[in-house]
Amino acid sequence: MSFWRKIAGLAVRGVDEAECDVCPPGLPGEDPAFTTAVTALGAKLAKADGEAHADEYDTFHAIFQAEPGSExxxxxxxxxxxxxTRGFEGYARRLKKRYGGCPQIxxxxxxxxxxxxxxxGVVTSDELSYLERxxxxFGLSPLTFRRLKATHLGAANDDPYVILGxxxxxxxxxxxxxxxxQLSESHPDRARARGLPAEFIEVAEAKAAAINAAYDQVQLERRSLSLGAA
Structure with a gap:
C-alpha cells in the first residue's frame, strides 16, 4: 500500500477518535500543500547528511509513492x-498548521x-537532528521520536524502556x-522461596535493582519533559 493510500485510509477512519474539524477538508494525499510539504521534507532530508544524490529519489518514491499522473x-x-536543507522548518510548520489536529498523520x-x-544503512547525527527537529x-512528543528511532534503528540494551519491555x-x-x-517476577524473595542457591538470589537481586533503576530513570525523564513543556 502506498503512503498516500495509507494516509487516506487514516483520514477516512477518523484518527484520534475525532472528526478532525481543524484539518482541511478532503484527503491529505489530495491536498497539494500536503504533498508539496512532504516531498520537500523528504528531499531536504536527503541533503541533511551532506551531498544529495539523484538516485535517492528512488528511495523517496518507494516510501511516498506518488499518485498516477503526479509523479x-x-x-x-x-x-x-x-x-x-534550508527551508525545511517552514514546510514542517505548514504541515503542523494544517494537520495539527491529526497527530497520527x-x-x-x-x-x-x-x-x-x-x-x-547509516543514519548520521545530522539526519537525526533533522528528524528530531x-x-x-510537528508538535509530537519526544517520547514518540524515541519510539520511532528505536523502531528503525534499535534501542540500546540498557535503555530503560527496553528493560521494562x-x-x-x-x-x-x-x-x-x-x-x-517484572519486579514481582524477578523479586529475590521468589528465588529464596524456591530454595535456589545463593548465586541465583544474587542474580535476582541484580535484576530487581536494574528494573527499579529503569523505572526511576523513566520517571525522572518524564518529570523533566513535563517541566519543560510547562
Whole structure:
C-alpha cells in the first residue's frame, strides 16, 4: 500500500477518535500543500547528511509513492528542494498548521522520513537532528521520536524502556504496570522461596535493582519533559 493510500485510509477512519474539524477538508494525499510539504521534507532530508544524490529519489518514491499522473511534478519539486536543507522548518510548520489536529498523520510522515534516512544503512547525527527537529515542529512528543528511532534503528540494551519491555511513549499506567509485573517476577524473595542457591538470589537481586533503576530513570525523564513543556 502506498503512503498516500495509507494516509487516506487514516483520514477516512477518523484518527484520534475525532472528526478532525481543524484539518482541511478532503484527503491529505489530495491536498497539494500536503504533498508539496512532504516531498520537500523528504528531499531536504536527503541533503541533511551532506551531498544529495539523484538516485535517492528512488528511495523517496518507494516510501511516498506518488499518485498516477503526479509523479513528474513531484520529481521536479524533489530535485529542486534537495539542493539545500534550508527551508525545511517552514514546510514542517505548514504541515503542523494544517494537520495539527491529526497527530497520527504527522507521525506517519515522520515514520516515512525515518525509512528514508535509514535506507542506506547509516543514519548520521545530522539526519537525526533533522528528524528530531521535524518531530518538534510537528508538535509530537519526544517520547514518540524515541519510539520511532528505536523502531528503525534499535534501542540500546540498557535503555530503560527496553528493560521494562514497554514503548517509550507508553502511558504512565502501562509503564507502572510493567514495572510492577517484572519486579514481582524477578523479586529475590521468589528465588529464596524456591530454595535456589545463593548465586541465583544474587542474580535476582541484580535484576530487581536494574528494573527499579529503569523505572526511576523513566520517571525522572518524564518529570523533566513535563517541566519543560510547562
Amino acid at each position: 513528474g511534478a513531484i520529481r521536479r519539486l524533489y530535485q529542486l528542494a534537495r539542493q539545500t 504527522l507521525e506517519d510522515v515522520l515514520d516515512g522520513l525515518f525509512y528514508i534516512a535509514a535506507a542506506d 521535524v518531530c518538534e515542529l 514497554v514503548a517509550p511513549d507508553a502511558p504512565d499506567e502501562v509503564v507502572r504496570a510493567a514495572w510492577r509485573a
